[in-house]
Amino acid sequence: MKVLFNILYYTFLAAVVSIGLLLVSSLMPIPGAAEVKVVKSGSMEPSIHVGSIVLIKPASSYGVGDVITFGPDTKVQIPTTHRIVDTQGEGASQTFTTKGDANDAPDPAAIRRQDIDGKVIFTIPYVGYVLDFAKKPLGFALLVGIPALLIIFEEISKIVREVRVLLRSRRGRPGRGSQGTRLQRQYASHEIPIKPHRPRVD
Template structure:
C-alpha cells in the first residue's frame, strides 16, 4: 500500500509540473523568463531532444553561452544553439552559433535583438508531455485521467468507511452487556456462541 501511495503522489506531482510548464510556455512569466521545447537533437548530448529549456534575456552574451533565437522566417519556431564566435558587422556585434551535435556552424549570423535569452537550465524529456498536452486529446487526458483517479480513490475511501462502520456495529451488537445484579450494577457479556446474531459483513 505504501508503494502505491508513493506512485500516487509522484503521478500527481508530475501532472502538476506538466501543467505549470504548459502554462509557462503559453503565457509570459514574471521576470521575463521563457520556456521553450527542444524539438531536435542538434544540441545533444548537452540538451536531449524533447527537453524543456528555461531562458532569460541578458544584457551581454559571450562565446560559450547557449541561447535561444527565432528560426529565420518564423516567429513561432525557435532554435537553441551555442555561441561559438562573435564578429563585428556594420558597427554591431553578430553572433555565430552552432549545435553541439552539428558538424558546421549555422548558415546565418544572428543579432543581439534576435536572441530571446540565454539558457539557464533544462528539464529532459518533459517537452514531449507538454507537446502532447497542447493537442486536444492530450489536454483531455491531462484533465480526465487525474479526475478519474481522484473519483475512484474517494469511492474506495467511502466504501472502506462503510465497511468499518458495519464492522463496529456488528461487534457492539454481538457483545451487548446484560445486567445480572441490579443492586450492584455489574455487567457481564453474553456468551458469543449462544447469543451471536447471524449477521453478514459486506
C-alpha cells in the first residue's frame, strides 16, 4: 500500500512541477531560449492538432520543410505555426513563404527572418488545453496553487515525523543516571522483588 501511495504521490508531484514549468515558459519566455506556445487553430492538422503545445527555439537558419512559429503573441493576437514551403533571397533580407498543412494555399504575406520566433522542435497533443486553463485564476488555483500547498504540507509532515522519531530515539538512549531511574521503575513494577527488612539480632 505504501509503495502504491509513493508512486501516486510522485506522479502527482511530477505533473504539478511540469505544469508549473510549462506555465512559466509560456508566460515569461527567456529571449534566445526554448519556449512553449499553444496551437489555437487546425491549420496544421493532422501534423499538429488543435490544443497541442509546441516547443520552439530560434535557429541559425531556416529552410523548406521546417515548421516555424512567427508573429506577435499578445492578448489580441496569437502567433502562427506553419511550414516553410519556399524561400526568397539570402542572409538578413531572406524571406519565407509559409503554409498550413491543412490549407489549400500558402499564406499571402512573406515572413521576414526577424518575424520568426523559432523552429518547432517537438509537439505534445492536447496539453495546450491544460495550459490555457492553468493561465486562468481558477485553473491556476486548481492545477498549481492547491496541489502545491498539499505537497508542501505533506513534506512538512514528513519532516515533523522524522524529528519526532529522532527525539524518541534520543530519549530512549541510556545516559548518566538512567541506571538508577530504571531500577526505580523496576522496583515500582515489582520486577525486582523487595526483600523485607529484618532487624539485626546481636
